[in-house]
Amino acid sequence: MEETQVRSGWPLYEVFLRGKRGLNHVHVGSLHAADPQMALRHARDLYTRRNEGVSIWVVAAADITASSPDEKDPFFAPSGDKVYRHPTFYQLPDDIPHM
Amino acid sequence: MTEDEFAAYQSLNEETGDHRWAFGTGFTDPLEGIDASVPDGVDAAALTAYCLALGDDALIYSHRLQQWMTRMPELEEETALANIALDLLGQARMLLARAGQAEGRGRREDDLAFFRDEHEFRSVRLAEHTDADFAQLAGRLLVFSAWRLALFGRLAASADPVLAAIAAKGANELAYHRDYAAQWVIRLGDGTPLSHDKMAAALGVIWPLTDELFQADPVAARLPGVAADPAELRAEVDAVLDAVLGAATLDRPPGAPLARVAGKAGRDGLHTEPFGYLLAELQSVARAHPDATW
Numbered sequence: 001m002e003e004t005q006v007r008s009g010w011p012l013y014e015v016f017l018r019g020k021r022g023l024n025h026v027h028v029g030s031l032h033a034a035d036p037q038m039a040l041r042h043a044r045d046l047y048t049r050r051n052e053g054v055s056i057w058v059v060a061a062a063d064i065t066a067s068s069p070d071e072k073d074p075f076f077a078p079s080g081d082k083v084y085r086h087p088t089f090y091q092l093p094d095d096i097p098h099m
Numbered sequence: 100m101t102e103d104e105f106a107a108y109q110s111l112n113e114e115t116g117d118h119r120w121a122f123g124t125g126f127t128d129p130l131e132g133i134d135a136s137v138p139d140g141v142d143a144a145a146l147t148a149y150c151l152a153l154g155d156d157a158l159i160y161s162h163r164l165q166q167w168m169t170r171m172p173e174l175e176e177e178t179a180l181a182n183i184a185l186d187l188l189g190q191a192r193m194l195l196a197r198a199g200q201a202e203g204r205g206r207r208e209d210d211l212a213f214f215r216d217e218h219e220f221r222s223v224r225l226a227e228h229t230d231a232d233f234a235q236l237a238g239r240l241l242v243f244s245a246w247r248l249a250l251f252g253r254l255a256a257s258a259d260p261v262l263a264a265i266a267a268k269g270a271n272e273l274a275y276h277r278d279y280a281a282q283w284v285i286r287l288g289d290g291t292p293l294s295h296d297k298m299a300a301a302l303g304v305i306w307p308l309t310d311e312l313f314q315a316d317p318v319a320a321r322l323p324g325v326a327a328d329p330a331e332l333r334a335e336v337d338a339v340l341d342a343v344l345g346a347a348t349l350d351r352p353p354g355a356p357l358a359r360v361a362g363k364a365g366r367d368g369l370h371t372e373p374f375g376y377l378l379a380e381l382q383s384v385a386r387a388h389p390d391a392t393w
Contacts, residue, residue: 037282045182
């Protein structure tokens with residue numbers, strides 16, 4: 001990140017797209033831009049060339065607070081053995097999709 | 100990746116039913132399957148010349164933008180400009196194909212693009228200008244796309260249904276080109292003192308080429324209801340340019356229009372000296388390997 005900023009002077013933005021029938025925005029990549037408006041236009045040019053999206057979100061990468069890989073175990077491992085958190089004890093009818 | 104996440108990505112790649120998203124792949128005639136007849140009462144020779152001129156504007160301008168490829172300051176800007184160049188190339192293909200249909204001598208878009216000589220090209224001289232820097236690129240694209248959008252807005256109601264459809268499709272593209280250029284003119288004009296001066300200097304170079312866009316066109320005059328009167332576009336284009344220049348804290352540059360030579364300008368087949376070099380680069384491969392495909 002630091003090195004990138006020295007090179008271009010433009011901060012990094014993360015790009016999220018929603019497809020025509022997609023329900024949610026999904027992360028598709030990142031780009032450099034001087035400000036959010038420019039990032040939106042760059043996202044249009046870089047990530048919707050094949051008619052993928054009907055809605056774009058851009059977020060400054062610096063504004064994202066992410067979990068650290070070092071804390072992976074304390075963060076996520078405790079849920080591994082708690083089988084009661086999964087709704088696996090219900091009988092699901094066969095004709096219910098997307099479960 | 101879970102199944103749900105995968106489905107979310109899948110939804111971005113849904114079949115759109117539009118197989119023409121890329122030009123040059125899988126089809127050879129951009130107007131394939133479209134009724135090619137010239138409407139009753141329309142002067143076919145004038146329609147040929149008119150579509151040729153509008154196609155030449157896009158073809159020549161697109162080539163000038165392509166020459167910027169690998170030279171842009173940022174990867175993202177390069178993609179943006181390549182998109183714009185491809186949009187214009189697509190417009191050129193359809194307009195030259197329409198010119199070939201209206202002419203009725205069996206000339207295809209490639210014949211018209213690659214096997215005509217300099218004096219047969221009818222593009223305005225603004226289209227062939229070599230941008231000396233990024234500010235000229237932005238300023239010239241602003242003028243060109245604002246003018247062409249005003250023109251296509253009128254042509255979308257043309258009495259020639261093919262020209263009307265081409266214009267309606269192109270108007271969306273041009274609205275984006277104009278927005279892209281306006282963003283940069285404002286950003287540079289209203290930026291640092293250095294960027295402001297560079298943008299002002301660039302407009303000073305571009306402005307003499309703008310007058311030609313609004314000069315009377317004898318070809319358009321022969322196509323009532325089909326073509327647009329260039330003089331009519333001036334008010335709309337001026338309003339757009341004034342709004343952008345105002346936001347960019349720039350003044351409309353003084354300076355006399357680029358003179359006609361012996362009464363001729365771009366629409367008469369008269370071009371500036373760099374045009375010959377541009378054409379040589381544009382046509383050399385097609386002329387060395389006629390009818391080659393890949």
